[in-house]
Amino acid sequence: MVEMVTKPYAAAFEKHALANPDVLCLSADLTSSCEIDGFRDRHPERFLSMGMAEQNMMSFAGGLGLAGFRPFIHTFGVFMYRRPYDQLMASIAYPRRKVRLMAFLPGITTPGGMTHQSIEDISVMRSIPNMTILETGDATEVESICEAADSIDGPVYCRVLRGSVPRLFDSPIKVGQMRELASGDDVLVVTAGICTEEAMRANSVLSKTGVSVRHLHLHTIKPFDAKALLDHIASVKHGVITLENHVTEGGIGSLVAEAMADAGVGKRLVRLGLKDTYAHGGSRAYLMRYYGLDAIALVRGIEDLMGQKFNVSEQDLDVARVEAVHSLAKAEGL
Amino acid sequence: MQNKRQTVDVALGIRRRVFEHAIRNNGGYLSQACSAAEQLAWLYNEELNLGEPTLPMIPKPFEGVPSADNPDYHTGAGYNGPFEAQYDRLFIAPAHYALNAYATLIEVGRMAPEGLEMFNKDGSSVEMIGAEHSPGMEVHNGTLGIGLSTAAGLAWGRKQRGETGRTWVFMSDGEVQEGQTWEAVQACAHHGIDNVFAIMDVNDQQCDGTMSSVMEVGDIRAKFLAFGAACIEIDGHDLSAMRDAVKEPHAGKPLIILARTNPFHTMSILEERFPRLHYVRFKSEEERARMNISIAKDLGIDPIDYAH
Numbered sequence: 063m064v065e066m067v068t069k070p071y072a073a074a075f076e077k078h079a080l081a082n083p084d085v086l087c088l089s090a091d092l093t094s095s096c097e098i099d100g101f102r103d104r105h106p107e108r109f110l111s112m113g114m115a116e117q118n119m120m121s122f123a124g125g126l127g128l129a130g131f132r133p134f135i136h137t138f139g140v141f142m143y144r145r146p147y148d149q150l151m152a153s154i155a156y157p158r159r160k161v162r163l164m165a166f167l168p169g170i171t172t173p174g175g176m177t178h179q180s181i182e183d184i185s186v187m188r189s190i191p192n193m194t195i196l197e198t199g200d201a202t203e204v205e206s207i208c209e210a211a212d213s214i215d216g217p218v219y220c221r222v223l224r225g226s227v228p229r230l231f232d233s234p235i236k237v238g239q240m241r242e243l244a245s246g247d248d249v250l251v252v253t254a255g256i257c258t259e260e261a262m263r264a265n266s267v268l269s270k271t272g273v274s275v276r277h278l279h280l281h282t283i284k285p286f287d288a289k290a291l292l293d294h295i296a297s298v299k300h301g302v303i304t305l306e307n308h309v310t311e312g313g314i315g316s317l318v319a320e321a322m323a324d325a326g327v328g329k330r331l332v333r334l335g336l337k338d339t340y341a342h343g344g345s346r347a348y349l350m351r352y353y354g355l356d357a358i359a360l361v362r363g364i365e366d367l368m369g370q371k372f373n374v375s376e377q378d379l380d381v382a383r384v385e386a387v388h389s390l391a392k393a394e395g396l
Numbered sequence: 397m398q399n400k401r402q403t404v405d406v407a408l409g410i411r412r413r414v415f416e417h418a419i420r421n422n423g424g425y426l427s428q429a430c431s432a433a434e435q436l437a438w439l440y441n442e443e444l445n446l447g448e449p450t451l452p453m454i455p456k457p458f459e460g461v462p463s464a465d466n467p468d469y470h471t472g473a474g475y476n477g478p479f480e481a482q483y484d485r486l487f488i489a490p491a492h493y494a495l496n497a498y499a500t501l502i503e504v505g506r507m508a509p510e511g512l513e514m515f516n517k518d519g520s521s522v523e524m525i526g527a528e529h530s531p532g533m534e535v536h537n538g539t540l541g542i543g544l545s546t547a548a549g550l551a552w553g554r555k556q557r558g559e560t561g562r563t564w565v566f567m568s569d570g571e572v573q574e575g576q577t578w579e580a581v582q583a584c585a586h587h588g589i590d591n592v593f594a595i596m597d598v599n600d601q602q603c604d605g606t607m608s609s610v611m612e613v614g615d616i617r618a619k620f621l622a623f624g625a626a627c628i629e630i631d632g633h634d635l636s637a638m639r640d641a642v643k644e645p646h647a648g649k650p651l652i653i654l655a656r657t658n659p660f661h662t663m664s665i666l667e668e669r670f671p672r673l674h675y676v677r678f679k680s681e682e683e684r685a686r687m688n689i690s691i692a693k694d695l696g697i698d699p700i701d702y703a704h
């Protein structure tokens with residue numbers, strides 16, 4: 063069983079902020095929801111409550127950047143870019159302010175429905191010049207996200223997991239690198255965020271059926287090292303499959319497609335994720351099944367890619383973790 | 397469909413349903429029942445002119461999002477009756493009040509009690525954060541601060557088309573921190589939109605605690621007046637004050653009723669959780685049991701047998 067870590071962000075942020083006096087903590091009325099309530103209570107002089115007013119918060123953070131501070135903005139991913147996109151562009155991205163956008167509840171990790179689910183954030187951020195994008199897929203990555211983000215000379219958008227988070231890795235994020243989790247030679251699976259755990263589950267079952275999977279986990283989405291990816295693609299026979307907690311347009315599926323097209327790679331690519339649709343409210347496990355973001359969806363995608371059936375049933379895969387709506391590890395029901 | 401019951405009874409019914417739901421589910425948007433029950437009860441039971449519901453009493457499951465491939469898509473507005481010229485429309489702007497809005501629909505006979513059992517269940521349309529396909533909802537408002545603008549546009553459009561029905565918005569005080577709220581009032585004033593009405597639950601609460609501790613908003617009535625609205629401030633638990641407030645003349649201006657409320661009104665034990673009442677999740681079985689007994693007593697019912 064994987065180790066589950068409770069609120070890894072809370073301690074990691076506090077430690078990083080205390081070691082870096084120019085780091086400030088900003089919040090837009092989602093302080094407990096972003097696990098910084100303890101920090102607020104213990105270090106009020108380093109905490110700025112900005113109210114539910116995201117547009118102002120973005121430009122304000124740009125101003126803090128001008129004064130030499132490195133603000134960490136905390137809110138849900140959607141509220142980081144949908145309403146305040148213009149402010150994000152003009153006050154943060156263009157002038158390359160060292161603002162760290164800590165985006166909670168990425169993709170369908172919230173039952174809050176369309177208005178709470180940042181399903182196109184990576185696509186938006188990838189198209190912003192000067193933006194760096196990091197995504198956490200386990201507790202160790204959450205624990206290292208602050209240091210990783212704060213090492214960037216410019217703005218950074220981070221998809222952060224909260225609450226009860228599995229520990230899958232034992233080494234911190236090294237910005238610009240990718241994790242090779244399996245080194246097979248039939249198909250290349252590329253995942254990020256919560257989809258990596260799904261892929262690990264699928265791979266453990268598939269390996270018993272004789273399929274040889276190569277698996278890459280991305281924590282750095284932009285800038286992206288296409289050369290390393292292309293080497294991995296060259297070492298598999300059948301092609302590539304991506305699985306993401308995001309729409310299939312503009313996310314890591316697109317990233318891989320662009321790298322392949324740019325290099326003239328003639329292998330097949332299957333992109334799994336939300337297929338040009340909004341999502342709706344529901345539990346994470348239900349939504350991952352409904353929209354085909356889970357282990358079984360990946361198995362079916364690999365079958366499609368290889369043109370074979372592997373006789374893997376849903377029962378063979380570990381049942382996706384079902385989270386209680388009311389877990390002690392989160393502040394509300396979202 | 398109006399006035400089958402006394403509005404006070406509807407308000408009590410809303411509180412009982414939200415309380416039962418929160419106890420059974422170990423938490424929920426419970427404090428909003430304390431603050432807003434009178435407002436929602438008054439709107440649905442007295443003030444709004446709505447036709448008979450056009451959607452089934454037992455809500456249909458989730459049937460997909462708007463898309464060219466989903467031609468039968470519809471919103472949950474049918475619970476408020478048909479879109480006809482003489483009828484009013486209502487937006488629940490802070491979509492996290494959905495639990496309370498659903499309880500209201502049940503209390504006024506627009507939705508079956510089974511609807512609340514579907515709340516936040518996978519595959520259900522009765523979503524925790526009211527979606528536009530959820531019962532009684534017409535637009536998505538989970539991103540706070542957009543409701544009044546949409547209402548203003550709809551109201552202007554309806555006036556152009558000669559419709560007499562009003563457009564109402566139920567708002568929350570957190571929304572005044574968003575700049576868009578003020579842009580909406582400004583546009584209403586500029587275009588003389590006086591067929592838009594809002595009642596705001598001024599509970600002085602937001603996610604992080606009291607509004608003044610999170611972001612001071614000052615005298616919001618003075619601000620609404622300065623931006624060109626007509627604005628009345630009332631005790632939000634006083635139904636007769638609501639009835640009077642809506643009579644305020646407001647030619648060429650939107651009317652905003654600020655309902656000052658208490659976030660633990662009728663559930664006194666919730667004061668223990670002050671100043672953080674936005675989402676009440678019981679911290680322990682002991683607290684849950686204690687609150688069950690205390691609130692049930694306040695609401696005049698037996699404690700909820702939530703073990704079953």
Ligand SMILES: Cc1ncc(C[n+]2csc(CCOP(=O)(O)OP(=O)(O)O)c2C)c(N)n1
Binds near residue numbers: 114570601
């Ligand atoms: C644009 C936007 N920012 C942040 C949120 C997250 N959020 C949901 S409710 C809420 C508190 C708003 O205060 P109010 O609506 O008065 O809530 P109350 O606690 O009184 O129910 C916040 C910040 C949101 N839904 N939309």
Ligand SMILES: [Mg+2]
Binds near residue numbers: 568597598599600601
């Ligand atoms: Mg409030």
